Amino acid sequence: MIEIEDLVHVYPSGTRAVDGVSLSIGTGETVALVGQNGSGKSTLVRHLNGLQRPTEGRVVIDGVDASTRRVAQLAATVGLAFQDPDRQIFAGSVRGEVEFGPRNLGLGGTALTEATEAALTGTGLAGEADTNPYDLGYSRRKLLALASILAMQTPIVVLDEPTTGQDARGVSRIERIVAELAEDGRTVIAITHDMRFAAAWFERIVVMRAGKAVLDGSPAEVFDQANWPVLASTYLEPPLAARVGARLGLGSTPTVRALIERLGEGGGGTIPDRTPG
Amino acid sequence: MLELANATYRYAGYAKPVLRDVDLRLGDGEIVGLVGPNEAGKSTLCLVAAGLAPASIGGELKGTLTLDGTPATGMRTHDLAERVVIAFQNPNTQRSGIAATVFEEIALGPMNLGLPIAETVARARDAISRLRLEPIVERDPQRLSGGQAQLVAIASLLAMRPRHVILDEPTAQLDPAGTRLVGEALEALAEAGTSLLIAEHKTDLLDRLCHRVVLIDGGRIIRDGATADVLGDPSLEGLGVEPPARVRLARDMAAAGIGRGVIERALA
Amino acid sequence: MVGGYLGPLAIIAIAVLPAALVAGVAGRLVRVSLLLTLPIAISVVLVTVFTRSGETVLFVIGPFDATLEGVDFAGQTLVRLFAISTSIGLFGLTTEPRSFVLDLERRGLSPRFAFVALATLEAVPAMVERAGVIAAAQRARGLDTEGSLRARLRGVLPLAGPVVLSSLTEVEERSLALEVRAFGRPGRRQLLWRIPDSGTQLVVRGLLLGALVGAIVLRMTGTFPALP
Numbered sequence: 001m002i003e004i005e006d007l008v009h010v011y012p013s014g015t016r017a018v019d020g021v022s023l024s025i026g027t028g029e030t031v032a033l034v035g036q037n038g039s040g041k042s043t044l045v046r047h048l049n050g051l052q053r054p055t056e057g058r059v060v061i062d063g064v065d066a067s068t069r070r071v072a073q074l075a076a077t078v079g080l081a082f083q084d085p086d087r088q089i090f091a092g093s094v095r096g097e098v099e100f101g102p103r104n105l106g107l108g109g110t111a112l113t114e115a116t117e118a119a120l121t122g123t124g125l126a127g128e129a130d131t132n133p134y135d136l137g138y139s140r141r142k143l144l145a146l147a148s149i150l151a152m153q154t155p156i157v158v159l160d161e162p163t164t165g166q167d168a169r170g171v172s173r174i175e176r177i178v179a180e181l182a183e184d185g186r187t188v189i190a191i192t193h194d195m196r197f198a199a200a201w202f203e204r205i206v207v208m209r210a211g212k213a214v215l216d217g218s219p220a221e222v223f224d225q226a227n228w229p230v231l232a233s234t235y236l237e238p239p240l241a242a243r244v245g246a247r248l249g250l251g252s253t254p255t256v257r258a259l260i261e262r263l264g265e266g267g268g269g270t271i272p273d274r275t276p277g
Numbered sequence: 278m279l280e281l282a283n284a285t286y287r288y289a290g291y292a293k294p295v296l297r298d299v300d301l302r303l304g305d306g307e308i309v310g311l312v313g314p315n316e317a318g319k320s321t322l323c324l325v326a327a328g329l330a331p332a333s334i335g336g337e338l339k340g341t342l343t344l345d346g347t348p349a350t351g352m353r354t355h356d357l358a359e360r361v362v363i364a365f366q367n368p369n370t371q372r373s374g375i376a377a378t379v380f381e382e383i384a385l386g387p388m389n390l391g392l393p394i395a396e397t398v399a400r401a402r403d404a405i406s407r408l409r410l411e412p413i414v415e416r417d418p419q420r421l422s423g424g425q426a427q428l429v430a431i432a433s434l435l436a437m438r439p440r441h442v443i444l445d446e447p448t449a450q451l452d453p454a455g456t457r458l459v460g461e462a463l464e465a466l467a468e469a470g471t472s473l474l475i476a477e478h479k480t481d482l483l484d485r486l487c488h489r490v491v492l493i494d495g496g497r498i499i500r501d502g503a504t505a506d507v508l509g510d511p512s513l514e515g516l517g518v519e520p521p522a523r524v525r526l527a528r529d530m531a532a533a534g535i536g537r538g539v540i541e542r543a544l545a
Numbered sequence: 546m547v548g549g550y551l552g553p554l555a556i557i558a559i560a561v562l563p564a565a566l567v568a569g570v571a572g573r574l575v576r577v578s579l580l581l582t583l584p585i586a587i588s589v590v591l592v593t594v595f596t597r598s599g600e601t602v603l604f605v606i607g608p609f610d611a612t613l614e615g616v617d618f619a620g621q622t623l624v625r626l627f628a629i630s631t632s633i634g635l636f637g638l639t640t641e642p643r644s645f646v647l648d649l650e651r652r653g654l655s656p657r658f659a660f661v662a663l664a665t666l667e668a669v670p671a672m673v674e675r676a677g678v679i680a681a682a683q684r685a686r687g688l689d690t691e692g693s694l695r696a697r698l699r700g701v702l703p704l705a706g707p708v709v710l711s712s713l714t715e716v717e718e719r720s721l722a723l724e725v726r727a728f729g730r731p732g733r734r735q736l737l738w739r740i741p742d743s744g745t746q747l748v749v750r751g752l753l754l755g756a757l758v759g760a761i762v763l764r765m766t767g768t769f770p771a772l773p
Contacts, residue, residue, distance in 0.1 A: 035452075036452050036453075037422045037423060037425070037451070037454075049685050051681050051684070051685060070689065072687050072688060075684070075686060076687065079685075083450075087675070087678045087682050088679065088682035090683075100688075101686040101687055104686060104687030104688050104689070137315055137316050149686070152687065161450075164449055165478070166478070167313075167315045167478060167518065168314070168517045168518055168519040169314065169517045170315065193453060236453060237453060239522070240522040240526055241526060244543045256525075256526055259526075260529065260535065263530075263539065324721075333724050334717070354725075354729060355724070355727045355729055358726065358730070363721075363725055365718060365721075365722060367715075369715070370715050370718040370719045370722055371718075374664055375643065375664060381737065388735065388736065388737055389656070389726055389727040389734055390727050390734075391730065391734050391735065392735065394735050394737060397735070397737060398737070419674075430722075433726065434725065434726070
């Protein structure tokens, strides 16, 4: 359970990156955080594991005020996958990199091996466990950075632009990981620019603009036509399915699935299953 | 015109070539998209088309790169810089590190070409206005957001007024607004006669911008044709390339048994 | 004996400190110079106080005699060190490296050299910043570096790898990006910047040059003695 109470963060330069945000995120919720660059998304999520501390306001995680804990302590609860993998990778092998996090958290022996293998398999890196990370391409290093956080098996997982730079297979992998984390009851928060990804895989979308949360609801609510002016004011466009549904007068259809269901024609044809290639 | 003929390229120290028998032509004012799964050779193709492979990074190139009728073999990198430039996806590595303001950063390129001061300033101002960077001209380049930094990096290249611009995933770190801005600037460039090669995952962007799209896999060109034809090809997904949203939606609706008429009405 | 101190102290009192006060960097200058000369000062003192042969023994530690002559020698050396470090420090604190290098280029220095010099100067803050980001990433993965000293030391090792490695992987892309912008092009370029130079600066430069010549002459004629 995450409670963000009237959070304000002002950088030393004077920039008011987060300008009074209050959010409650329940255990096991999946939340997509969207908004322009500079709207405060990254700054906000960094308060969850203590990398940023509030200028005003509080962040309370499972009843504990985050400012009373060190970053390394919060790491047992909140796993944050950085956007740039090269600012994190240091080990000589993929496996060594993935083991670093869980080791720090005190895992050892079989528990460590299992956590590592699960993370490697989930990100498709099991075959390269002994490869040097810098022999992998950039997009696979990004998956490695994600794996190293997954292996920590934290109840809260925060992903900073996970699909950026991935090809279709990589995106499918990320989508499957999000679904599995949700099924496992973990809280998943993702910063993303991909509206289709946000609408299809997250039950809640928070739109940020200039340090404030301007929209907060389910994808159907957020991408409803009534909210399009707000989205436009922060240069965001609803996903194609939403635009088509609105044009056909079908109400709010944020995903392809919703659109097809509303259309209801074709005698209940099957909705195609997107399995990763 | 930029022309690659029978290009086969092998990185220095590697046994196998990453590009095989690639033919590619960029006409003046053409915008050509480059799609393919990761590790198919998109970035390598970009480096070869820009002449940096092998002129800067070594390796072995069989086949030829011709820039506006002149073969690029033996050209030094600063000779290449006057004709073709390449933008990478990471804005941090494209920053010179020696400019105090965004304006200076953008002016460095033309200045390095030995141009008179008035010309340098004019070109810098032009690039700034194209990408609408006026609000940040006085800012420290080290203190920009990722998206802003990428726009500055692209502007720094445009200020050199090259005939050919290669872009390797230029919008990877940009938000939708930044992506649109870059797209508009690139369109205007092409209208002025510059030829562009854009490697991207965002097929929606390529759908809007490109006259032609090239599909690469395993180092070979698999398809090279009109944007609608290539991006509408059903084999794209199997190859790891996400088709544009409208193509995917139409396909999903058809697979769910929804009639053609409805689909056409939906995507009109 | 006193004469040995006069020269360096004169330099500090007449040339360095007034200039530092005018430039407003006196406090920082003294702090930085002390910090920088401290390591050398310690070794100088330890070595010379105990090994300089002399007659007046002040105290004894084991097989080593501390002589008055040794202390005097150490003192004179330290004062010279301080004169040197404050002079260099004054230059560093009052000159903008970019202006300096660019002005050299205007006077004929090759643009390539100018670029390398500038990039090196800028490299350190960039590495410090990168180290900060990497340290944050490691903390976010449970590496506890806040708190005890041992924890802090433990935090340094996983930092070295990524700082160096990501610097190296960046180097290739960075140099490609530079070549694309024609940084390696031979020949002169017309600089956007002009470093302002005033009549006053010209006069002061002339005076300084004269003072340098004068100091050399004085030294040659023995007015300021060498170290004993």
